[in-house]
Every structure is written in structure tokens, then in C-alpha cells.
Amino acid sequence: MIGDRIKESRKTQKLSMGDLAEKTGFAKSYISSIERAVQSNPTIQFVEKIALGLNVSVDYLIHGNEKVQSRGIDEEWVELVLESMDYGLSKQQFREYLELKKANIL
Template sequence: MIGDRIKATRKNRGLSMAELAFKTGFAKSYISSIERGIQSNPTIHFVERVASELGVSIYFLMQGATEEESRLLDKDWVVLVVEAMNYGLSKQEFREYLEMSNGMVRKGVNEFVSN
């Protein structure tokens, strides 16, 4: 969970929750709710700020990915996925949307070619 990774990294860096709150500009109570898993879907802005202050990638905080693994996805893709999650889309709904979009693009290309 993201909260566990934030807490472990914060402690490894020797930062208190109050210090991280001050440095990021987020309320200590909000950080606490993330770390304890009460709030499990933080905003991308929060993840970016905390990752920056802790000196880790957003990919590490979100997925536990190493730097090497995180290079597989650029920041824009991660932002899109987080936004989809924030809208409440399930993985299946996101897949269906992609499949529908792909079909529409193909149909548009085929109509253009046939005309």
C-alpha cells in the first residue's frame, strides 16, 4: 500500500510526520490518514510532492517499483491511470474504454480510406 511505503521511507529519511507535512504543505492529519490506510486514494499532486520530498519516484510510492522498473512508464501515463482511478473507473471499465476507443479509431480510418 502507498501509505506503508510513505511511512517506511519517511522513517528511513529520519523525518517525522510533522516535518513531512511542513515540507509538503499538506496537513499532518491527511498524511496520517494516508499512512494508516484510512485514505487509500491520494491525489497525484500529493504523491508528486511527497515523492519529491522523500527523494523517491512516484512509481515507487504507488507501486513499490524500483527506479529501473519505473522507467517503463513515464509520468504522463501514471497521471492518466491515477486520474482514471480517481474517477472511480475499475480496471475492467478502463480496458473497455480503451477497446471502444481503439474500435472507433479503426472505424474512422477505414471510413477515410474507403472514401
């Protein structure tokens, strides 16, 4: 279950629910309801943000495979990605920006 894997990862990292809520922008009560399986069908956006906040893969939270992401991501990158998602920046828009940057157009 996703909630069990969130709870296990959070506790392994010695994060309180409040810490995780602060890192991800979700209410502590909502995270608690997922961990306790009161809510059993979280959105993919929730799963993605929680995975980033816990530095685990989405695949791990959903299926239990490969717990740690292939590359360590420092906290500033996580915050930048979360902020970009909050402002509605899509992956495609970010890719387009990188392509322009690579082409030295920006």
C-alpha cells in the first residue's frame, strides 16, 4: 500500500508528518489519512510530490520497486521542482527551456 510505504520512508528519514507536510505543501491531516488508508486513492500529483519530498521513486511508492531514486537530488532542486509544479510549469515547458538554453538562445 502507498500509505505504508510513505510512512516507512518518512520514519526511516526521521521525518514527522508535519515535516513532510511542510516539505510538500500537503496538509498533515491528508498525509495521515493516506498513511492510515482512510484515503486510498491519492492523485498522481500527490504521489509525485511526496516521492520528491521523501527522495524515493514514484515507482517505489506505487509498486514497492526501487526505493531510492537513481540520483541523489539536493533539497534546493526538490524545492525548485515543487515550486515550478505549484505555478503550473509543465515538464514539456521545462524541457523546451532547457533546449533553448542548450542552443544558447537564452
